[in-house]
Amino acid sequence: MAANNSDPILDEGRGGGVKHEAEEAGEGKCGGGGGAAATQAPAAMLPRSGSRPQLDLSGAAIHGNLEDRNPTILLPNQSDDISHLALDIGGSLIKLVYFSRHAEHSSEDKRKLSMKRRLGMLNGGRRSYPVLGGRLHFVKFETGKLNECLDFISSKQLHRGGVDSPSWRSGAQPDNIVIKATGGGAFKYADLFKERLGVSLEKEDEMDCLVAGANFLLKSIRHEAFTHMDGQKEYVQIDQNDLFPFLLVNVGSGVSIIKVDGHGKFQRVSGTNVGGGTYWGLGRLMTKCKSFDELLELSQRGDNSTIDMLVGDIYGGLDYSKIGLSASTIASSFGKTISDDKELSAYRPEDISLSLLRMISYNIGQISYLNALRYGLKRIFFGGFFIRGHAYTMDTISFAVNFWSKGEAKAMFLRHEGFLGALGAFMSYEKHGLDDLRIHHLVERFPMGAPYISWMEKFVQKGTQITAPVPVGFPVTTGMGGFERPTAKGDILRSDASAALNVGVLHLVPTLDVFPLLEDPKMYEPNTIDLDLNEYKYWFKILSDHLPDLVDKAVASEGGTDDAKRRGDAFAHAFSAHLARLMEEPAAYGKFGLANLLELREECLREFQFVDAYVSIKQRENEASLAVLPDLLMELDSMNEEARLLALIEGVLAANIFDWGSRACIDDFDMFKKRMLADKKGQPYKRALLFVDNSGADVVLGMIPLARELLRNGTEVVLVANSFPALNDVTANELPGIVAEAAKHCGVLRKAAEAGGLIFDAMAGIQDDLKDEPVSVPLMVVENGCGSPCIDFRQVSSELAAAAKDADLLILEGMGRSLHTNLNARFKCDTLKLAMVKNQRLAEKLFNGNIYDCICKFEPVHLTS
Ligand SMILES: Nc1ncnc2c1ncn2[C@@H]1O[C@H](COP(=O)(O)OP(=O)(O)OP(=O)(O)O)[C@@H](O)[C@H]1O
Ligand SMILES: CC(C)(CO)[C@@H](O)C(=O)NCCC(=O)O
Ligand SMILES: [Mn+2]
Structure with missing residues (x-):
C-alpha cells in the first residue's frame, strides 16, 4: 500500500x-x-x-553519497553580495536599515525554463520584476556609542554594498559613496562618517522619513499595527482604502506629532519635549541605572503610590466623584514627595521609575488625544523607541487616549516602532522599486543567526552562546483601572536580544504572487486553528521533544563535522529561544499560526546553513x-x-x-x-x-x-x-x-x-x-x-x-x-x-x-x- x-x-x-x-x-x-x-x-x-x-x-x-544534495537549491539566506543602507541618527539611538540581496536563486534549470516557456512567462528575457529580491534588516545602536555602529557598517561593508550593483548606485566610486540618512545626527555626524568610512551622508528630512516609513509599514506588512489594552495585544487589519487621515506620534527622545493625510501629505501639528529622553534622563539621574532597560525593568517592581499624590491623599481617602475622579486616581505625579521630608535616597528606585514612566506615557497619550481631537482624527499610531514594546507603556498610553476620548479614538502601536525614520530614509533611494512592492512580496522571518549571531560573535564576544529570551516568570497584565493606581506593572521586560526578535528580517521576494484561484484573497486565512496559549503549549512540547532528533539529522546531513555540530547547537538554541519567546507572548511576531511556526523552524535551519x-x-x-x-x-x-x-x-x-x-x-x-x-x-x-x-x-x-x-x-x-x-x-x-x-x-x-x-x-x-x-x-x-x-x-x-x-x-x-x-x-x-x-x-x-x-x-x- x-x-x-x-x-x-x-x-x-x-x-x-x-x-x-x-x-x-x-x-x-x-x-x-x-x-x-x-x-x-x-x-x-x-x-x-x-x-x-x-x-x-x-x-x-x-x-x-550521504552528502549528496540538490545543487540547484541555493539558500535564500546565503551570501550577502549586494547591500544597501540607510540611517536614522536620533538624539538617543541610531537606527540602521540595510538591504542584502541574496545570490541569484536556483539557476534557471531546464525544467524551469521549459515551464516558464510553457506558461508564457518568458517575455523576451526582459526582467519582469522591478525590485530585486533580498532582505531588509533592522539594527539599532546607542547614539553615544556611534563607534560601534561605524564598526558594524565597516565590518559588513554595508557602505560599499553598491559598488557591485550598478543598478542600485550607478557610477558610485568607493570614495564617492552616498548614504541616505535622517535625524539630527545626519547633520551632526556627517564629517565623522566621511572621515571614518569615507562616505557622504545625504540628508533626508526627518518628518518626511517618519511618514514614508509609517505609510510603507501600514501598507505592506500584514501584522504591523496593534492595539494594546489591559495587557491584551490585538493586531489590527488595516484597510488600505481607508488608512488616511491618521495621527502619527513618534516618541523618540522628544515627541513629534504629525497629521498624515496621504503619501507625502502631512503636517507636523505639535510636539512635546517631554518624551523618551526625559524618562531615561530623569530616571538615570534619580535611580543611578546604567541602562534604559534596567530603568524600565525597575519600574516593574515599583509602587507609584509612595511617590504620586492621589486624589484620595488630598480628599482624605474619598473619591471626588462629582468630577469623575476616584480616590485612587493620580492627582499629581510625584506630588507626594513634597509632603515628606525625605531625601531622594529614601525613595525606592523602583517606585521612582514607575512614577516617571507612568507620568510621561500618560502625558503623551493625553497630548496625542488633544491633537486628534483638534483635527477630528480617530486613529493614532505611536512609534519611536520609547515604546519599546513595553506592555505598561502601551497600556498607559492607550488608557489615556481611551479615557479622554471616551472610547472615540484608538491608540495603535507599530511593531517596527523605532524604525520608521530609517525605513523612510531607505525608501528615499530613487528607482529601487520599493514602491512597487505589494504585501505578498514581503515575507518576514525571525532569524537569530546571521547577521545577529555573527555580530555577537564579532563584537560582543559571546561566541556561539545566544542570549535566549527565556521567560523569567508568568506575564502579569495591567488590569483595567490600573492607571489610577497601578497594581501590576505590566509584562516582563525582555532582554534587548529578545526584543530584537520582535522585528524580523523582511525578505523581499518580488516573484511571489497571490494564488489566482483563491476565491476571496482578502478573507483567506491559511491557518485552520488559531494558536492560543494552549495550542502553543501543545506545539511547544511537540517541537521541543523533536528537536534533538532533528538536530541529529541536520548534523548528520552535513557530514557530522565539528562545524556542523556547532551549527546544530546554535540552531537548537535559536529555535528554543524562539519557542520560549512565543510561549511567553504568542503574538510577539505578529499573528502567528502553526504554518508560521513550522516555517520558522525551517528558516532557522536554513539560517544555520543546514541545506537539507x-x-x-x-x-x-x-x-x-x-x-x-x-x-x-x-x-x-x-x-x-x-x-x-x-x-x-x-x-x-x-x-x-x-x-x-x-x-x-x-x-x-x-x-x-x-x-x-x-x-x-x-x-x-x-x-x-x-x-x-x-x-x-x-x-x-x-x-x-x-x-x-x-x-x-x-x-x-x-x-x-x-x-x-x-x-x-x-x-x-x-x-x-x-x-x-x-x-x-x-x-x-x-x-x-x-x-x-x-x-x-x-x-x-x-x-x-x-x-x-x-x-x-x-x-x-x-x-x-x-x-x-x-x-x-x-x-x-x-x-x-x-x-x-x-x-x-x-x-x-x-x-x-x-x-x-x-x-x-x-x-x-x-x-x-x-x-x-x-x-x-x-x-x-x-x-x-x-x-x-x-x-x-x-x-x-x-x-x-
Ligand atoms: N537601549 C536603549 N537605549 C537608550 N534609549 C532607549 C533604548 N531603548 C529604548 N530607548 C528609549 O527610546 C528613546 C529613543 O527613541 P528613538 O530612537 O525613537 O528616538 P531618537 O531618534 O533617538 O530621538 P529623536 O528623534 O528625538 O532625535 C530613548 O530616549 C529612550 O527613552
Ligand atoms: C527635535 C526632534 C524632531 C528630533 O528628532 C524631536 O526630538 C522632537 O520632536 N522633539 C520635540 C520638540 C517639540 O516639539 O517640542
Ligand atoms: Mn528620531
Whole structure:
C-alpha cells in the first residue's frame, strides 16, 4: 500500500506508528540503510485493503553519497553580495536599515525554463520584476556609542554594498559613496562618517522619513499595527482604502506629532519635549541605572503610590466623584514627595521609575488625544523607541487616549516602532522599486543567526552562546483601572536580544504572487486553528521533544563535522529561544499560526546553513518506493475504472477509509467519483494541480499513480512541490528525477513527462516501443514558492500562479497543506483535499474523530459559492 508516509512533526510520533521514530535507531549505526523498513510501520498499524502491493523495503540501501544534495537549491539566506543602507541618527539611538540581496536563486534549470516557456512567462528575457529580491534588516545602536555602529557598517561593508550593483548606485566610486540618512545626527555626524568610512551622508528630512516609513509599514506588512489594552495585544487589519487621515506620534527622545493625510501629505501639528529622553534622563539621574532597560525593568517592581499624590491623599481617602475622579486616581505625579521630608535616597528606585514612566506615557497619550481631537482624527499610531514594546507603556498610553476620548479614538502601536525614520530614509533611494512592492512580496522571518549571531560573535564576544529570551516568570497584565493606581506593572521586560526578535528580517521576494484561484484573497486565512496559549503549549512540547532528533539529522546531513555540530547547537538554541519567546507572548511576531511556526523552524535551519536535513532519508525512501512502483502500477491496471479510482485515493490516504474501521471524517469520495467517472465522458478536467507532500511512498506510490490516472483521462497534470526543503517533503528540484525514474516503468508517465519537459534526451531511446502512441497531455512540475510543510496561498511562486490560470482541479494532499492550513480555504475551481489525520488532538478538535482518520473532502465549485 502506498502510504501517505508520515511527516515527522505534523504527525504524532506514537506507538511506532511513525516511521521516523523507528528509523532513528538504525540510522546512526548502519549508515541509514537498514532503517528504511520502518516506512512500513504506519501501514502495518492501519487496517488496509489487501488489494495494494505491500511495501517491502528491507533490502533497500542508500546509493550514492550521504552528502549528496540538490545543487540547484541555493539558500535564500546565503551570501550577502549586494547591500544597501540607510540611517536614522536620533538624539538617543541610531537606527540602521540595510538591504542584502541574496545570490541569484536556483539557476534557471531546464525544467524551469521549459515551464516558464510553457506558461508564457518568458517575455523576451526582459526582467519582469522591478525590485530585486533580498532582505531588509533592522539594527539599532546607542547614539553615544556611534563607534560601534561605524564598526558594524565597516565590518559588513554595508557602505560599499553598491559598488557591485550598478543598478542600485550607478557610477558610485568607493570614495564617492552616498548614504541616505535622517535625524539630527545626519547633520551632526556627517564629517565623522566621511572621515571614518569615507562616505557622504545625504540628508533626508526627518518628518518626511517618519511618514514614508509609517505609510510603507501600514501598507505592506500584514501584522504591523496593534492595539494594546489591559495587557491584551490585538493586531489590527488595516484597510488600505481607508488608512488616511491618521495621527502619527513618534516618541523618540522628544515627541513629534504629525497629521498624515496621504503619501507625502502631512503636517507636523505639535510636539512635546517631554518624551523618551526625559524618562531615561530623569530616571538615570534619580535611580543611578546604567541602562534604559534596567530603568524600565525597575519600574516593574515599583509602587507609584509612595511617590504620586492621589486624589484620595488630598480628599482624605474619598473619591471626588462629582468630577469623575476616584480616590485612587493620580492627582499629581510625584506630588507626594513634597509632603515628606525625605531625601531622594529614601525613595525606592523602583517606585521612582514607575512614577516617571507612568507620568510621561500618560502625558503623551493625553497630548496625542488633544491633537486628534483638534483635527477630528480617530486613529493614532505611536512609534519611536520609547515604546519599546513595553506592555505598561502601551497600556498607559492607550488608557489615556481611551479615557479622554471616551472610547472615540484608538491608540495603535507599530511593531517596527523605532524604525520608521530609517525605513523612510531607505525608501528615499530613487528607482529601487520599493514602491512597487505589494504585501505578498514581503515575507518576514525571525532569524537569530546571521547577521545577529555573527555580530555577537564579532563584537560582543559571546561566541556561539545566544542570549535566549527565556521567560523569567508568568506575564502579569495591567488590569483595567490600573492607571489610577497601578497594581501590576505590566509584562516582563525582555532582554534587548529578545526584543530584537520582535522585528524580523523582511525578505523581499518580488516573484511571489497571490494564488489566482483563491476565491476571496482578502478573507483567506491559511491557518485552520488559531494558536492560543494552549495550542502553543501543545506545539511547544511537540517541537521541543523533536528537536534533538532533528538536530541529529541536520548534523548528520552535513557530514557530522565539528562545524556542523556547532551549527546544530546554535540552531537548537535559536529555535528554543524562539519557542520560549512565543510561549511567553504568542503574538510577539505578529499573528502567528502553526504554518508560521513550522516555517520558522525551517528558516532557522536554513539560517544555520543546514541545506537539507532529510536529504539522505528522502533519497532512501524514494528509491525503496520506486522499486515497488511497477508492481503497484500493474495491479492498478488490472482493476476496473471504479475500483482503480478508489484504490488510488486510498493509496494517497494510506488507509482503507471506507470499510476497514478507520473512519472517514469527511468522505466525499462518491461525489468525486461521479465527477471523475460519470461526468467525465463529456468533460474531463483540463488541468489538475497536485500539491504533493512527502518523499518516498507518499509521492511515488500515492500521488504519481494518481497523476497517471488523470493523464490517461486527458487531464494535464502539474505537480506542485516545495521550493525549499522542509522536513521530508519532496522539493520541486527533486521531483523531475523521481518522475523520470517512475517513467522508466510506465509509458503514460514517460510520454507525459516528455511532453511536459521533465524528461530530456537522456531518457530518449529507453522505450522505443512508445513511438507510436499518441502525443500525450503534459506532466509538469512547478515550485510553490515555500519551504514549509504548510502553504499560504497569499504568497506562492509566480510560476505556480501562472500554472493555476488554466487549472480546473486542485488536489491538496497531506496534513500540512490540507488540514493545518487550507482546510477551510475556498477556491475558484473544484478542489479535493486528502489527508490522514495523524494527530489525535487535531482529529478530536476538528472532527471529533480519532488518530488515523482520513479526510477526502471534495468541493466542486458549483457547491462552494
Ligand atoms: N537601549 C536603549 N537605549 C537608550 N534609549 C532607549 C533604548 N531603548 C529604548 N530607548 C528609549 O527610546 C528613546 C529613543 O527613541 P528613538 O530612537 O525613537 O528616538 P531618537 O531618534 O533617538 O530621538 P529623536 O528623534 O528625538 O532625535 C530613548 O530616549 C529612550 O527613552
Ligand atoms: C527635535 C526632534 C524632531 C528630533 O528628532 C524631536 O526630538 C522632537 O520632536 N522633539 C520635540 C520638540 C517639540 O516639539 O517640542
Ligand atoms: Mn528620531
